[in-house]
Amino acid sequence: MENKRSRFNQLSFGFREAIRFVVDCDPLAGSKLLSDFYLARSVYLPHPVSESVETYCYKNEIVGLANVLYFCDGAGGHRWAAVQVTSFINVVYIDGDIYVIDGDGAGAVNKALGCIDFSIDMNNTVGRFGGFLIGHARPYHYIYDQMASLVMISRSLGKVTCARAQPLFISPGFLGISGVEIIDYESIEGEVFIYPCLVRGSSCFNKSDSEYLVSVQGIESSFRRYVIGSMCGQGVNRVSKEEINVYFGITGQKRKLINQVEVCSHLHKELSNIFAKVNIFVDGLTAKEGEKLKNVDDQNVFFDIVRELGDKDLTCLVGMGYHEKVAAALKCDLFVANAGSGCIAPLRLARIPGVLHSNKDLSTFPNEYNFTVINVDDSCVLEHGENKRPDARDYSILKENIFDLVCEVIKIEKNS
Template sequence: MSKEIEEFIEYLKQEAKKTLPYNAKNGDNNIFKVQRYEHEKYDCELSQMLSRDKEAIDTFKEVYSKKYFELKHPFKNDIITRAVYTNIFEKLGFYGIFFIDKDNKFPWILYWLDNQFIIICNEGIFSHWQLLYNWCNGKFSNGYIWTIRNFINDIIAELMREDITYKDIAFCISIEHTRPYHYFMDSLCWLYAFDIKQPISNNKMFFKPKQCSFSNEDFLKIPVKFHSIRHGEYINHMLSKVVNESLSNFTLDNTHNHDLTIWLGIPGERRTWLTQLEGIPSILKNIARYFPKIKVYVDGMTAYDGERIEVADNLKAFKAIKAEVDKLNLDIDMESLSGYDYRSKICYCSTCDIAISDVGTTALVPFRFCKKPGVIFFASETYGKEDIKQIKNQIPSILAIDASFLKSIANKENAFAFNFHIPWQHLYNLAAQSLEEIKGIKMHRLDVPPVELVAKQYDLEQELGIKIPIESIALFDEVKQELNKISKEQKSNKELLESIALFDEVKQELNKISKEQKSNKELLESIALFDAVKQELNKISKEQKSSKELLTQIISSSMILQNYVNNKNLQDQSIINQNKNLIAELLYCKEQNSILEQKLAPKAKSRIHNQLSYKLGQAMIANSKSIWGYIRMPYVLSYIKDMHKKEQIAYNEKIKTDPNAKLPPLESYPDYKEALKEKECLTYKLGEAMIEADKSPLKLGYLTIWFKCKKIQKECKNR
């Protein structure tokens, strides 16, 4: 090993010891930095790729056609360097390539992250601007810097162990990746663009082009990577190649036996449509009014080329959805394609009339490859926007959901994971619009409930364990408003006891109805529930319990009755009227049974817990227990801040229209003095410090936030 290589490894060791920017203390000059590669000043393959992209394509074609993989040094452009060692992060598709010149004097490393690259050499650590500042509005720059420093840590030991001097070592192409989207978009497209003739490492791949030769020999593995402003052109070329090869020998029997064939792409790995079990059957039921015989292919996880796998979570979701569809007793044939490879999926999707699919990887087959018309939805507007824009350029007739009908629920453990709510009625309406254009027919439309109402319905059903019609959610809101009004008034226990007597009257009326409709199991269940409610009322009158417990059970009863009224086709109209009267009486009962919340359920403490300082402090403590927690902390805190701001805006708007909804001052609560202690706790103080840092001029407060947090922690511990 040459002196220059040893010095380079020592330089890497020093870099690995440096402080990450977001952990730096005030006055710390030993900070790990990634600088911009000023490609305009240099004349090499990498600078050419960033400035003269069309010319660079021809240059890289030549580079990949040679026996040895050689590039000019990124700063000393008169020096030719050769790749002699690679380090592959297979799960993430990251590659580190070590280069050295024939005199072993100018070592450097090229670190590829999909279509982004990092240069590590004696001059420093460099990237082109997009990596650190443009991707997702720069939110993940700290995460990438952490990844780069970790890579340096990992590769040091490898370099010390390997023979990394200049030598003749042939290379083969490696395009392996565990993420299908990046495999096709960031690797396979360049394999076609460069018309690669070199052998390809025979590893598992999502698509193996038949034109390529594959090798199991121990070559140096070099990725096919590139950065181009005309990326879209090469992607389209790759997509058409993959589709043509997939369909070249395809035959599928009985493709014309159905009136309509639908491709359904529902996410599952990192995103879940929370109401899909109800939503998908409901969409199909409405479509079946116009197409009596329907075939539905349901997508899922995809196997490597030529393989079949079983994905338990996909099959479980599919069986649950199919069971609900089968209950409709309609001619709808559902088939799961979970665990098939991309060749097979492209063939099946080519027979479909329409696709309804999530964006991202799920959209590859229906929209990227097969370019089917239909409906595209997304779990988060942030991550779906660019993909939808690209897909719309290829399929102008594609219909995307209105973001006002989307409610995303972020996963604090994973910045890329989102569960979400979309009213299924909105998806049906878009599908109907698309089918009208495709089939030339006229289809009905549905009223779409607000997504907040859908989310509230789902939460209540999970909490109470019963199915609740959407109409009852509106009733719930009305009741809640009434209870809030009553909670501000002075209600006595005498009124509570009077309302118990009123419950007896309500039960008597229910018994009368049950004699007329003895077979109605649901009504009988509601009578039993009234007994339980009455018992709870008696307990509350003796134990002074919170009105929230009463609210849940009263609403459960009223919702069952509301469902009964809305969904049962009773022959006797007078019984319907009696039920409606009962609901009105039930609402009156709730008013009578509300107990002053200030007196029985003090909540000044909960008001403190809902303040931004406390929320931020909670998140800081929760995320300070691991390195991953520290990495995602800035994003979690940013999310909490944004959501708190939205809540405050919504609250201010609400009290403008309904002044009675304004919360009383904290001083008016019986537990006010107790609640003030919460402002002195570690959680609140940490959040308070974070807010002060954010409000400081030029955000300079962040430079000292670590010290302040340590000081606060010490003070709270000694208190």
């Protein structure tokens, strides 16, 4: 069936008003609505097209990265579906039409749309709201879409039940989110669970006074304090005359710095002319909490670096979790990392100074910081390939350009 995409203002007035917080990027209004759902034990919304028709969610289904919510009226009619990926609702599906509320996560949305099926037997559904569905394959969306929203919801409710759909990158308790009871999603039948996502996190990062950003900074600080407390008195490293520790992010996946091995080797060589000892902590894909992740692509990049430098000054963080990575970053003087998820550990959670690089279109955390963070200028970036997606486009940067910025960070930190 060929679907057509319709505009937000074509939806019913009642529905638009109920979910306007997604479009207006107002997470506080969204947290009130989802808290009301929790207290009522029901997810209810006006019908997206038919005025004065109330509908409730009778089923949810996980499809890839998306959560599909199925709605109907009290008699089982007026059926429609909502797809959640990064917001409370990314798209609405009804009678073959797709209404885009938040255009993020198009790949996950399209996969979910292809799996929508209204043929379920309504007699086997009760529509009772069981709680919030947490867990994600990608750390950014888990921390900055799900957890940043959950902290606002839990603050309102005091206690919430969350169903774990898959292993978590960081448990809510370590992020300072209290009152969360976690159950396994696979053990639950007959209840509805929704993502706690309120608004897309990336749409709020430029709003320095937003409640969302306050929540983000709160969960980041909570985790940092926890890791520092678990380090048994080991101090945070600072640039000295004798030794320097560098946190260096790599990737064998999409949006990679093509000459990353050369950059790392050059960085070690040049810093060795300044410091008696140079230690490099090489980071790649991140494992879920309590697990170790094997990734051939990232490990091969690390082995390429070992072939260039030997292994005595290298520590491999590829495939470790955030507990281990942040502890390592807190021992480092600075980082060099991609401006996407690769900088979550050193920049956002450990909050150490450093250099961010990316292609010309993607920068995930456009904040100001009270420590030294320098972005490689777009004029120094050479993009590769024909991929039009900014989250997938590879690039290269002259090794000398990155080293110069590292030296600038060192200079500023020494003088601060």
